[in-house]
Amino acid sequence: MDLILFLITAVIAITGAVAMLVSRNAVHSALFLLLNFAAISVMYLLLSAPFLFAIQLTVYAGAIMVLFLFVVMLLGAEKVEDAPDRIAWQQPLALLLGLALLVVSVVVGLGGATTPPPAGEALAQFSDPRSLGALLFTDYLLPFEVTGFILLIAVVGVVVLNQRGRKI
Amino acid sequence: MVPTSYYVLLSAILFTIGVLGVLLRRNAIVVFMSVELMLNAANLALVAFARERLAVEAQVLVFFVITVAAAEVAVGLALLVSIFRTKRTADVDEVSTLKG
Secondary structure: OHHHHHHHHHHHHHHHHHHHHHOOOHHHHHHHHHHHHHHHHHHHHHOOOHHHHHHHHHHHHHHHHHHHHHHHHHHOOOOOOOOOOOOOOHHHHHHHHHHHHHHHHHHHHHHOOOOOOOOOHHHHHHOOHHHHHHHHOOOOHHHHHHHHHHHHHHHHHHHHHOOOOOOO | OOOHHHHHHHHHHHHHHHHHHHHHOOEHHHHHHHHHHHHHHHHHHHHHHHHHHOOHHHHHHHHHHHHHHHHHHHHHHHHHHHHHHHHOOOEOOOOOOOOO
């Protein structure tokens, strides 16, 4: 049952990614990427990480994709690639190197010894958002606060970068 | 239970698609989306390994990656908007002022 769900979700995720890569319109690319993010969030649920499932949906599929779609439509940059590529040898080389990367990462990723997936009481405790929250506010309290600071810097940076009538 | 290696395989495929997007596409916004795809592939592998080792710390790490990615997207898109305002294009080949 789990395997069937995994296979369906994996097919959806790969389809979304490939469609994002090949579609000529940037709005379509963004929507296909949204499909991919939704599929990955289902993967998190299958991996017994329900908190990350919620975070993935709200932050990635919600906030980030809205930002992408907003900028694409604001700039009117849906189709900027109508002119022919000026670096003609780039495409075949990129395909070749991409294939090499895939082979290497699959070999390295599958090379290690695999233990059978755990189950039972330990897994139930692992998937509980409470254990993640406790860890976040005890051992990882300083990184958590630094992250808040990074978000503040991002907000200030966006405002500064988009000020009108000022040279940067 | 699905073996961890299946997730790693899927993560590798998604990461490669992201790399190909960065290398092949010239629309700066689509290149940026491909970077996000790569981040997601890495997150997926992290969560898969976290389940194998039952390490909640890895989930905390993924949480931080997602948060920093949100900040990164905000700043990156602001940069794209200001590039578009001065250059009138989102084609990465056109932005070559620093070329020697």
